[in-house]
Amino acid sequence: MTHDGTATPRSSRGRRASRPTGDDRELDILATAAKLLQERALSEISIDDLARGAGISRPTFYFYFRSKDAVLLTLLDRVTEEISEAVTGEFERLREDPVRYWRECLVATHTTYGAHRSVLAAAVEAGRTSAEVRRWRSDMKEIWITRTTLAIEAERARGTAPPGPRARDLAIALNAMNDSVFYATLTGDEPAVPASDVVETLLHTWLTTIYQAARPASTA
Amino acid sequence: MTHDGTATPRSSRGRRASRPTGDDRELDILATAAKLLQERALSEISIDDLARGAGISRPTFYFYFRSKDAVLLTLLDRVTEEISEAVTGEFERLREDPVRYWRECLVATHTTYGAHRSVLAAAVEAGRTSAEVRRWRSDMKEIWITRTTLAIEAERARGTAPPGPRARDLAIALNAMNDSVFYATLTGDEPAVPASDVVETLLHTWLTTIYQAARPASTA
DNA sequence: GACATAATCAACAATGTGTTGAGTAAGTCG
């Protein structure tokens, strides 16, 4: 599934093979979209705004992208790449120092959210009408949920966490909480947890939910 | 702040004083909106759809409501009324049987969500563009958060719950979790907690977050 | 029966989306 407007794409998301100015135009559209999304919601940005911002006419926009959603999806692909880098490694720290591990997970999520909040907010908005965007969101959630599920099961297996509800269900609930809480805090729509407390508040909930105590059981 | 289209309303949300057929028309519009919202999103319903559904022309719609959002707000007012009834009383059960109290809170929220999911989903959608709808949502959240905060503080005061992060911050996070998780489960957009487990999963998170243990400390 | 006002809609203005069809400019091959 590609997001461009032609049948013979060169790259996975890009336009068909082209002379250099074409790539520039495509990047201009993406840059314009990213810039405008920091000011207003996707629905308040017209295709004409994107076209003018990139110095082209509206029909020309359709040469590069199928729709406004396609632009967003290309922007989201960039986020995916960045996140999959941030997510690799550091899994062994769970055994050494669980509290630190979980805190770092939360900080990583928080940082990711903060860095891309305008694009992610647009994804939430567009998710109501675009199945593709919805799909992207659920894939993204699945990455974090799977990671969380494995970590909870690992902790239960080695005895630092007691048995409890299905690990995946807890993972879904905890990650959903992060989503909402970070979103509210970063966009500032009340009621929200103050930014200074948000990580520690969520950490408390994660730790008590997983370990059924304020801290993990000792392995000794 | 009223949601109708005139300057001299008779009731808080209604049209100006009128002959009886006018009230019927207004109710026809609301019924049409409620019906259509069960099939598709608010953005996919045009004002013409609402007008035709109520057997009137589009301009006539504007005689009764200022906008599509105004119709939604009137629908939301009904939800508010129903919820404020459901919320009263039963606060003393917290002392007698805390686990039961919290479970009943979750069940009440779940029930409310289930009964009004199409209208609430529309409120989420419209919240992105309408400040009034956003306001309604934050007021609604505030009701539950305040209630939760008071309950947590009461439990800490009598020693069944240990000190921890600010009660209000926990209340915000826990209620945000409920929102997201119930929403996903009821609309079925994966990844979601299965409906059969959703209350128990959330209850586990609430109890461990508040009591920092699988169950409240004994008062003995 | 004259008068206010509730209720209604045809027609208009404005904005946004997506398409068509005709063009220009740059490379490629004979």
Next chain:
DNA sequence: CGACTTACTCAACACATTGTTGATTATGTC
């Protein structure tokens, strides 16, 4: 070099949706 291809561009069109205006018809009231 000249014919041909293909990337690229946009004026103009067809539609859909929103919100407004101004004229018109019912309804009750004094």
